[in-house]
Amino acid sequence: MTKPETPARARPERAPAPAGAGAEPAGSPGGAPQELRRRYTAADLAVFTREEASRFVPQGDGDPRGDAALAWELLYRLEPELYDRLASAERLHPGVVSWLPRHVDQIAEVGAGTGRLTMELIGRGRRIVAAEPALPLRRILRRKLAAADHGDRVQVIDGFFDQLPLPGDFADLVVACSAFTPSPAHGGEDGLAEMERVCRPGGCVAIIWPNHLDWLATRGYRYVSFPGPMSVEFASVDEAVELAGIFYPQAAAEVQRRGSRKVPFEVIGINPPRDLAFKVLAG
Numbered sequence: 001m002t003k004p005e006t007p008a009r010a011r012p013e014r015a016p017a018p019a020g021a022g023a024e025p026a027g028s029p030g031g032a033p034q035e036l037r038r039r040y041t042a043a044d045l046a047v048f049t050r051e052e053a054s055r056f057v058p059q060g061d062g063d064p065r066g067d068a069a070l071a072w073e074l075l076y077r078l079e080p081e082l083y084d085r086l087a088s089a090e091r092l093h094p095g096v097v098s099w100l101p102r103h104v105d106q107i108a109e110v111g112a113g114t115g116r117l118t119m120e121l122i123g124r125g126r127r128i129v130a131a132e133p134a135l136p137l138r139r140i141l142r143r144k145l146a147a148a149d150h151g152d153r154v155q156v157i158d159g160f161f162d163q164l165p166l167p168g169d170f171a172d173l174v175v176a177c178s179a180f181t182p183s184p185a186h187g188g189e190d191g192l193a194e195m196e197r198v199c200r201p202g203g204c205v206a207i208i209w210p211n212h213l214d215w216l217a218t219r220g221y222r223y224v225s226f227p228g229p230m231s232v233e234f235a236s237v238d239e240a241v242e243l244a245g246i247f248y249p250q251a252a253a254e255v256q257r258r259g260s261r262k263v264p265f266e267v268i269g270i271n272p273p274r275d276l277a278f279k280v281l282a283g
């Protein structure tokens with residue numbers, strides 16, 4: 001994403017690694033494309049809880065047609081299955097998952113969504129807590145965990161970056177994927193401080209598919225990127241065409257012309273989820 005306030009789908013503000021990308025929450029250049037923003041109106045903002053509204057529409061009003069971050073938040077609440085289809089297609093680079101610490105005691109994930117990362121964390125920690133503010137996404141994540149027989153391995157809770165209902169020094173790994181931005185609504189200074197509060201000394205805070213690399217670097221975060229070709233892997237050609245029309249309109253004609261369910265990220269024009277920024281807290 002290119003807008004600062006839109007989580008992981010932006011180009012990083014600098015290209016730190018050879019095959020550079022990075023991400024706003026989850027993927028398209030310029031935040032939410034017009035096709036996504038057009039799906040919602042100001043009347044839809046009523047779906048927000050009081051806690052959500054205080055972060056996403058602090059002035060009490062907003063226009064999802066002109067505010068990419070708001071359009072994404074409405075997508076999560078009004079069409080969560082549509083979002084899940086997109087996130088399922090934009091798979092993480094296996095190097096990112098392998099890089100994360102394994103055999104740790106406790107892991108906290110923030111902005112877990114429908115579990116793109118959460119499902120990969122199973123087996124890495126004795127106990128995993130996945131915080132996600134959007135109730136419809138929590139429901140999908142719980143359903144997926146139950147279907148995979150992992151309902152008892154992961155505790156799915158409500159929570160925001162800047163207010164995590166977890167004790168200090170709780171986790172060995174505190175991680176967010178395609179969710180954190182410097183904007184106060186999606187993390188910001190308070191959110192980063194809260195992630196670090198929940199991380200134990202010697203533990204690791206990791207921001208996967210980061211945007212705003214300079215912002216993170218000035219706060220002591222180092223950058224890792226994993227090379228190799230990456231494609232968005234849709235379930236079918238029909239799904240590729242449908243979802244490209246909504247989320248990657250700039251590439252929709254090319255996706256249709258190719259007629260493949262796999263579409264290279266270069267064709268779509270967004271940074272692949274191949275990177276992360278991390279900080280190991282002083283022990």
Ligand SMILES: C[S@@+](CC[C@H](N)C(=O)[O-])C[C@H]1O[C@@H](n2cnc3c(N)ncnc32)[C@H](O)[C@@H]1O
Pocket residue numbers: 007008025026055076087110111112113114115116117131132133134137159160161162176177178179180184185186187
């Ligand atoms: C693009 S989705 C990514 C979800 C998931 N981590 C993934 O990779 O598929 C961004 C997520 O951040 C969550 N989010 C937005 N604002 C948040 C906040 N202030 N605190 C915690 N999570 C937030 C959204 O509800 C959504 O689940």
